[in-house]
Amino acid sequence: MKKNIKVVVNGQAYEKEVAVQKTLLDFLREDLNLTGTKKGCDNGDCGSCTVLLNGKAVSSCIMLAVEADQCEVLTIEGMSRGEQLHPIQTAFIESGAIQCGYCTPGMVMAAKALLDVNPRPSESEIREAIAGHLCRCTGYDQIVKAIKMAADYLNARERSC
Ligand code: FES
Numbered sequence: 001m002k003k004n005i006k007v008v009v010n011g012q013a014y015e016k017e018v019a020v021q022k023t024l025l026d027f028l029r030e031d032l033n034l035t036g037t038k039k040g041c042d043n044g045d046c047g048s049c050t051v052l053l054n055g056k057a058v059s060s061c062i063m064l065a066v067e068a069d070q071c072e073v074l075t076i077e078g079m080s081r082g083e084q085l086h087p088i089q090t091a092f093i094e095s096g097a098i099q100c101g102y103c104t105p106g107m108v109m110a111a112k113a114l115l116d117v118n119p120r121p122s123e124s125e126i127r128e129a130i131a132g133h134l135c136r137c138t139g140y141d142q143i144v145k146a147i148k149m150a151a152d153y154l155n156a157r158e159r160s161c
């Protein structure tokens with residue numbers, strides 16, 4: 001069975017017919033060709049598929065596309081402005097937090113969800129925000145450092161406006 005959905009993804013409005021059992025992750029990757037959101041476990045356990053749904057971080061592999069009907073979705077492709085990276089992306093690069101690369105889009109989106117509501121998070125709040133993201137390589141210290149740096153960049157930008 002299929003259903004018509006209207007969704008705004010990265011600021012662009014779409015109206016699409018989707019199978020009711022299709023996940024939001026597969027919809028983004030297959031129907032919209034937004035492959036920056038990664039499929040890791042496909043089971044809600046790793047965080048690779050994290051996107052923002054109406055500003056909240058969600059695992060898109062365990063959500064149906066039809067659940068995003070009338071919602072706004074932000075994916076990693078919507079973070080930069082053309083060639084200009086988002087300060088969170090810059091901080092990840094400068095802190096050496098881009099490790100295997102597969103997990104990075106989800107970590108960046110989790111950081112965005114956190115910093116949007118908590119511009120000055122403590123280290124424990126940062127660790128809590130990324131607790132659902134599995135990293136099997138060098139660990140989380142660089143990622144925590146990157147999110148702290150991103151908070152500084154965003155707060156400095158705020159002050160200069
Ligand atoms: S792919 Fe969605 S949580 Fe792992």
Ligand code: FES
Pocket residue numbers: 098099100101102103104134135136137138139
């Ligand atoms: S960042 Fe992907 S396994 Fe560590």
